């Protein structure tokens with residue numbers, strides 16, 4: 420028995436088989452069970468994939484116990500402090516920090532891909548004016564595959580690269596269109612003289628009737644939020660992009676599937692759900708009642724923005740974004756009472772036995788929702804901004820999957836617990 424292997428014995432049959440143990444750069448070793456069914460006629464069972472590694476990846480490493488997050492080996496704390504979102508996009512997509520020339524070239528490329536085909540102005544009119552912006556994002560990003568036929572050969576590295584550039588570059592433009600459409604306001608074209616975050620704010624908020632001044636702190640806060648959301652290992656939406664892409668679907672369709680998955684309140688929709696929850700709580704004196712509901716096994720209510728599948732320590736992103744939230748709140752005239760409720764809720768939950776014992780800490784969504792609220796982003800746009808940041812990670816993970824020479828279509832099996840085989844009975848005999 421090699422030390423880099425594990426033996427599985429089926430006690431029902433006495434059959435034993437050895438399987439390799441694979442080790443990565445960081446993190447637990449993995450049991451290579453690709454031959455399990457062939458060798459032992461068995462499947463593994465892991466709903467939610469809590470103990471399953473779906474792939475090998477070089478993009479992001481997370482250690483949930485120690486609260487560690489690395490993008491291509493660089494700690495998120497250093498990138499948040501010293502980098503900017505487009506530099507982080509380059510790092511995540513290409514694996515290395517860019518030289519000055521590589522950075523300038525990348526910024527030029529992304530900047531010159533921010534406009535969308537004029538046809539999108541007609542396409543968006545198919546949505547009801549009160550459509551949720553995430554519904555518009557799912558549709559518009561998926562529709563990109565109907566405008567960019569010149570880059571949908573998934574096996575062509577050049578097509579892979581330009582599709583990633585187009586998706587990263589056009590997300591702010593499409594997101595701002597989704598907002599403007601619901602407001603009945605004219606779309607604002609991107610400006611090549613603005614930074615990525617400032618450009619988005621300008622496309623969101625500027626109006627033809629008067630000049631719009633971009634608040635540098637808001638642009639800085641948004642750039643930080645985009646950095647923190649850029650990738651996160653094999654979370655639900657990234658796994659969706661990988662699975663959709665594994666069939667050979669084009670990257671625009673795979674990204675649209677990822678946006679759909681991110682929308683859920685247990686995932687990227689949590690930031691919007693945090694504000695809905697704060698509104699529901701209504702005042703600081705109601706917090707104990709809602710904390711009790713969250714602890715009640717018979718009550719489906721959960722504290723949105725708390726807990727994480729991987730982080731059983733403080734989400735390192737939450738620690739970073741919390742500082743920015745406090746800075747923004749302090750600068751917000753006429754403080755919004757919801758922000759006071761949020762700060763008090765955090766304090767109570769962090770000292771409550773239930774949350775301590777279950778290791779439920781505030782996650783990135785708890786604080787990002789607070790910042791969005793403080794800088795005037797409408798609640799139904801919160802997850803749209805999450806998708807904007809995560810697009811870089813989705814594309815890096817998709818490229819890693821699609822360019823793997825051993826790529827196979829993802830196709831899990833099941834434990835069938837339905838009816839045993841039975842004969843059809845004519846309706847008069849039932």
Ligand code: SDX
Pocket residue numbers: 648650651653654655684685686687689713714720721722723724725726727728729777779782783784
């Ligand atoms: C994101 O995967 C990623 O990386 C995601 C993300 C990313 O960047 O991609 O980090 C972004 O999605 C952050 C998470 C945002 N979601 C929320 O804030 C929604 C609220 N949180 C929960 O729904 C929950 O914590 C999850 C979904 C985030 C994690 O759920 P798990 O890992 O499946 O944990 P669980 O549901 O098994 O809960 C463990 C226990 C349970 O109690 P017991 O059954 O053991 O008695 O903790 C309880 C849960 O009831 N619990 C909560 C709770 N979260 C878990 N109780 C009250 N409030 C909560 N928020």
